[in-house]
Amino acid sequence: MDRRTEILEAAAKSFSLFGYKATTMDQVAKIANVGKGTIYTFFSNKEELFNAIVVGMIEEMRTEAEAAAIEGATFEENAHARLMSILKFRTTHQLYAKLIDEGKEIRTPAVQEVLVDIEKQIVEFIVEKIQKGINRGEVKPCNVEMVAYLLFKSYMALVIDWGKTHGQELDQTEIIDLLSSTIFKSLII
Amino acid sequence: MDRRTEILEAAAKSFSLFGYKATTMDQVAKIANVGKGTIYTFFSNKEELFNAIVVGMIEEMRTEAEAAAIEGATFEENAHARLMSILKFRTTHQLYAKLIDEGKEIRTPAVQEVLVDIEKQIVEFIVEKIQKGINRGEVKPCNVEMVAYLLFKSYMALVIDWGKTHGQELDQTEIIDLLSSTIFKSLII
DNA sequence: CAAATGACCATAATTGAATTATGGTCATTT
DNA sequence: AAATGACCATAATTCAATTATGGTCATTTG
Numbered sequence: 001m002d003r004r005t006e007i008l009e010a011a012a013k014s015f016s017l018f019g020y021k022a023t024t025m026d027q028v029a030k031i032a033n034v035g036k037g038t039i040y041t042f043f044s045n046k047e048e049l050f051n052a053i054v055v056g057m058i059e060e061m062r063t064e065a066e067a068a069a070i071e072g073a074t075f076e077e078n079a080h081a082r083l084m085s086i087l088k089f090r091t092t093h094q095l096y097a098k099l100i101d102e103g104k105e106i107r108t109p110a111v112q113e114v115l116v117d118i119e120k121q122i123v124e125f126i127v128e129k130i131q132k133g134i135n136r137g138e139v140k141p142c143n144v145e146m147v148a149y150l151l152f153k154s155y156m157a158l159v160i161d162w163g164k165t166h167g168q169e170l171d172q173t174e175i176i177d178l179l180s181s182t183i184f185k186s187l188i189i
Numbered sequence: 190m191d192r193r194t195e196i197l198e199a200a201a202k203s204f205s206l207f208g209y210k211a212t213t214m215d216q217v218a219k220i221a222n223v224g225k226g227t228i229y230t231f232f233s234n235k236e237e238l239f240n241a242i243v244v245g246m247i248e249e250m251r252t253e254a255e256a257a258a259i260e261g262a263t264f265e266e267n268a269h270a271r272l273m274s275i276l277k278f279r280t281t282h283q284l285y286a287k288l289i290d291e292g293k294e295i296r297t298p299a300v301q302e303v304l305v306d307i308e309k310q311i312v313e314f315i316v317e318k319i320q321k322g323i324n325r326g327e328v329k330p331c332n333v334e335m336v337a338y339l340l341f342k343s344y345m346a347l348v349i350d351w352g353k354t355h356g357q358e359l360d361q362t363e364i365i366d367l368l369s370s371t372i373f374k375s376l377i378i
Numbered sequence: 379c380a381a382a383t384g385a386c387c388a389t390a391a392t393t394g395a396a397t398t399a400t401g402g403t404c405a406t407t408t
Numbered sequence: 409a410a411a412t413g414a415c416c417a418t419a420a421t422t423c424a425a426t427t428a429t430g431g432t433c434a435t436t437t438g
Contacts, residue, residue, distance in 0.1 A: 003411090025401060035412035037403080046401065120354060146359070146367050149351065150343060157342035158335070165309060170335070178335050182375045192382090214430060224383035226432080235430065 016095040019102040075138045205284040208291040264327045
């Protein structure tokens with residue numbers, strides 16, 4: 001494996017395990033079996049190394065979300081499956097979960113910026129899918145950006161936030177029932 | 190004015206100006222022109238005094254939200270008007286705005302708890318209104334708690350959050366257009 | 379004598395000086 | 409030419425000393 005990859009893997013491991021702030025460049029160098037200076041021949045600073053890791057994670061998330069869609073399923077079914085996949089990734093993926101925690105608890109600025117960027121990219125992903133649905137004639141023309149945003153926020157609310165104030169999580173079917181009869185209903189032709 | 194009221198007014202002023210943490214009982218006593226011990230004959234501790242102030246604020250918010258509704262208007266029009274009134278109150282009311290800031294920046298536990306409670310009461314307020322709409326035959330029977338939650342979160346997202354990532358605020362008409370064709374459409378008979 | 383008061387106390391919060399840790403560099407080595 | 413790690417400036421942490429604060433209660437007041 002080349003040095004760059006070894007550094008990336010070491011950094012991914014450390015960021016996932018300890019978060020951004022608690023990961024030191026010395027530590028990354030040690031895990032990667034590399035002199036600290038070597039890291040700086042590939043990445044200009046800690047934040048760039050971090051961003052490279054996050055770019056990789058977003059790709060991974062996107063791939064999983066794409067894989068969640070089923071050939072021949074309706075737009076609504078696939079939208080639901082992909083969104084649930086993304087939200088599952090969000091809480092399951094060690095690095096993502098760690099970053100959410102660090103953003104909230106320690107409020108490391110670099111982490112908070114990255115989290116905002118990830119959410120933007122998720123919404124853009126949804127935008128793409130809606131746009132494709134419109135082009136295929138499965139979805140009504142609409143304010144795609146707003147609809148994508150509303151969809152994402154609604155899923156966040158029902159899947160992630162609800163449980164925090166209401167003792168227990170919502171059932172998937174309850175979520176589908178509600179969104180199917182509201183947002184999706186007006187979206188689909 | 191009786192001592193209790195003087196204390197309440199002093200506390201409201203101080204909490205609004207400085208937040209929960211930065212308000213001292215000595216300060217409240219001084220503003221209220223009262224010995225510090227006197228405060229403790231009416232309120233068992235700082236947090237109880239704080240809660241009393243917040244209860245008053247919620248009442249105020251509720252009254253304004255009720256006043257935003259118009260006799261003879263549709264359920265949708267009034268729901269929109271009331272929700273916008275609440276969100277306006279949220280950012281305009283000095284104490285509420287201060288608490289949101291303190292909850293986020295200093296993360297005073299007493300403040301965060303109170304903020305969660307306020308949001309719960311807002312959702313309960315929406316629940317009431319939807320239930321009333323159902324009883325009147327203006328609104329379809331539905332999972333009232335979930336719909337209220339979704340409505341509130343949608344308004345929060347479009348009115349409060351959107352601007353933070355998208356450079357500028359959404360226009361009221363854009364919000365109505367979207368929600369009217371989605372959530373409200375499926376709600377109203 | 380019942381209500382009000384503020385000096386007082388235990389403890390929590392803050393400060394700042396000293397210490398340690400860390401991101402990044404660059405002369406030296408491989 | 410690429411890799412390295414000792415080195416440096418500065419940021420972060422520690423912790424003892426100090427200050428501030430919530431809450432009490434013996435005393436005062438009307």
